[in-house]
Amino acid sequence: MNSELILSSPLWLAAAGVLFIAGMTQGALGFGFPAISTPLLVLMVDVKTAIILNLLPNFIVNLISVLRGGNWGASLGKYWPVAIYVLIGSFLGASFLIVSPQEPIRLMLALMIIAYLYQQRLAKLDWSWLTRYPRLSACAFGMTGGFFSGSVNNSLPPLLIYFMLLGVETTVMTQILNLCFLGGKVVQAATLAAAGEIRLSAALANISLTLVALAGMYAGMKLQTRISAESYAKVLRYVLFAIALLLTVQGLRGWLPG
Numbered sequence: 403m404n405s406e407l408i409l410s411s412p413l414w415l416a417a418a419g420v421l422f423i424a425g426m427t428q429g430a431l432g433f434g435f436p437a438i439s440t441p442l443l444v445l446m447v448d449v450k451t452a453i454i455l456n457l458l459p460n461f462i463v464n465l466i467s468v469l470r471g472g473n474w475g476a477s478l479g480k481y482w483p484v485a486i487y488v489l490i491g492s493f494l495g496a497s498f499l500i501v502s503p504q505e506p507i508r509l510m511l512a513l514m515i516i517a518y519l520y521q522q523r524l525a526k527l528d529w530s531w532l533t534r535y536p537r538l539s540a541c542a543f544g545m546t547g548g549f550f551s552g553s554v555n556n557s558l559p560p561l562l563i564y565f566m567l568l569g570v571e572t573t574v575m576t577q578i579l580n581l582c583f584l585g586g587k588v589v590q591a592a593t594l595a596a597a598g599e600i601r602l603s604a605a606l607a608n609i610s611l612t613l614v615a616l617a618g619m620y621a622g623m624k625l626q627t628r629i630s631a632e633s634y635a636k637v638l639r640y641v642l643f644a645i646a647l648l649l650t651v652q653g654l655r656g657w658l659p660g
Contacts, residue, residue, distance in 0.1 A: 497593060
């Protein structure tokens with residue numbers, strides 16, 4: 403990959419629009435930035451470029467969400483092992499991203515979107531072993547979430563399902579999710595940088611996109627007072643479903659004969 407990431411004006415404007423929408427989602431719902439930004443960017447550019455465009459905006463947005471959220475004792479005090487497993491999984495996922503071709507990554511990303519859209523149904527499966535084997539379940543869901551965080555920038559479905567099944571209070575869940583996202587981004591960036599996939603200059607070249615994402619986040623926080631989170635999430639579901647279909651087509655197309 404070219405270490406210096408330079409976007410054409412039309413592509414920069416498109417990426418800016420994506421990051422603004424993702425920032426709005428983060429501001430309105432408290433999480434979800436990479437779940438929106440990554441698949442939309444992957445529709446326009448290759449996966450690794452999408453990851454690089456996301457690195458700095460994603461890190462800053464999640465850092466602000468963590469600092470703004472509070473509840474450190476409630477989130478870290480009980481659920482810190484999950485965050486550790488996410489870090490390990492993120493390293494494995496980022497390592498997979500480095501060697502994997504584009505098509506499986508696109509299909510994995512589509513799979514994560516579908517899992518997010520149908521998380522309520524997935525939560526109704528028999529997960530009784532979670533309470534019987536708390537350490538094993540923390541490891542399984544944390545590693546899985548981390549792997550998808552490092553490879554496709556989306557750890558939300560497995561982690562969200564896990565904390566929902568445990569009945570974690572919404573504010574605490576939002577905080578620990580953002581902590582997991584933040585740690586995953588650090589490990590992902592370090593792994594890619596160590597492999598020579600990115601340089602600091604490539605990420606810093608997109609500071610302007612980070613400012614756009616922050617503007618979107620501010621707009622999303624203002625939107626909370628004017629539209630219900632349920633209504634916003636409903637619109638988001640339709641958009642994500644369409645994105646998942648497009649990613650699936652892109653992923654399968656790579657395996658079709660000429």
